[in-house]
Amino acid sequence: MTSEAITVLGLGNLGRALAETFLRHGHPTTVWNRSAAKASGLAATVATTAAEAVAASDLVVVALLDHQAAQEVLRDVDVRGRALVNVTSGTPEEAREMARWAEENGAEYLHGAVYAVPRTIGTAESSINYSGSSAVHERWQKQLALLGKVTFLGADAGLASGYDVAILSGMYGLIGGFLHGTAVARAAGINATELMPMMWSWLTDMHPALITFAEEIDSGNYAAGESSLAMNQTGLAMLIRATEAQGVPFAALGELKALVDRQVADGHGEESLARAVESFSGVASQRLAG
Template sequence: MTSEAITVLGLGNLGRALAETFQRADHPVTVWNRSAAKAEGLAATVASTAAGAVAASELVVVAVLDHQAAQQVLSGVDVCGRALVNLTSGTPDDARELARWAAANGAEYLHGAVYAVPQTIGTDASAIIYSGSSAVHERWQKQLALLGKVTFLGVDAGRASGYDVAILSGMYGLLGGFLHAAALARANGIKAGELTPKLLSWLTDLQPALTTFAEEIDGESYSGGESSLAMNQSGLATLIRAAGAQGVPFAALDSLKALVDQQVDAGRGEESLARAVESLGVASQRFAG
């Protein structure tokens, strides 16, 4: 591998891990951070300005707090001829906005969503999905692969973030469910450590059901009904009552039951629970193709 220069903007936990990973592969690295002290201990060139850091390398990796911070850091910077890889979390529209800005300023833009904790960057436990410029992906794929497993999702810069917000929503839903389960267990004198192995076993057994639900949602066909809306409406009502009686109500359960109720009230009670997704008003074809 040739040792092309690489710039990293942002030296939070993720940005620092990125810079260190590139350094270990013998790439000359230039870094910039609002607080220069964050660069302490890095064997990298520390730029005094973001503009100076961007000027030092063709490949510029951005890893700052949020979309607004990324906009502020890049504002007024000459990015012409640069490959911008933005690993900052944001919405799909945020990514598309920056992609348009990059194009208008002569740069190529690739957006990434990171599935790793900073300590695992550069190991087999790290994976990053990308979308946007295919030219950046192809030109810099070896360097990007240093950070973790690379998956390119296509030229829509917002697609990686589309996956990301959906996956994170599922993750936080799971974490919220776990915390509520732990509270319910504790209300009944059961330790969270005793509950968790049984909960994990049950969640593992649910994997085939999620695959079936996904097929039903994609096909917009819910006639299977093995886990019907009416059955789950009754189960949710019981769970909500039990949680309230034990002093640990959980609004997420009420919200889910409201989606189910809407479908049952429309005469769909014998259809699959997956049909509740239609109550969310998902514009599934908005960015088709």
């Protein structure tokens, strides 16, 4: 592998880890950050402006606070001929907006969603999904692979963020459920570490059910109903009563029950719990109509 020059914009925890990885593999690396002090200790060329940093390399990796920060930093920079790889978190439409801006300004754009903590960047524990320019993905795949496992999702720049938002929604739902579960356990005199083996075992056993739910959602066929809406409506009502009685209510349980209630009220009580996803669609349609 030739040691192509690479630029990293942003030296927060993630950006610094990216720069360190490129440097460790022998790539001349130029970095820029609003606070130059963040570059302390890096064996990199420290640019005084973002424009200077972008001009230094054909591959520019952007790792800033948010979409607005990325827009502000790049707005007046000449990016013609550059490959912009943006791993800044944001929404699918923000990624598409940045891709349109890049095209209008003569650059190729690839958006990335990082699944790693900064300390694991550059190891087998790190993976990054990308979408957008296939030319950037193909040209720079070896360099991007230094950061972690590369998965290219397609030409729509918003896809990586689409997956990311969906996965993180599931993650935070899981964390919320875990925190609530441990609070309920403490109220019953059970330590969190004592709870974990049984909780972990049950959550692991849920995997096949989630696969089935996913297949039902994609097909739109909820008739099997092994875990029916009506059954879960009753279970959720009991759980809400129990957690309230223990002094640890959780609004998310009520919100989930409301989704189930809506489907039962529409006559789908004997169908699969997975059908509750259609209640989200109903809420989205109402908002669009409003």
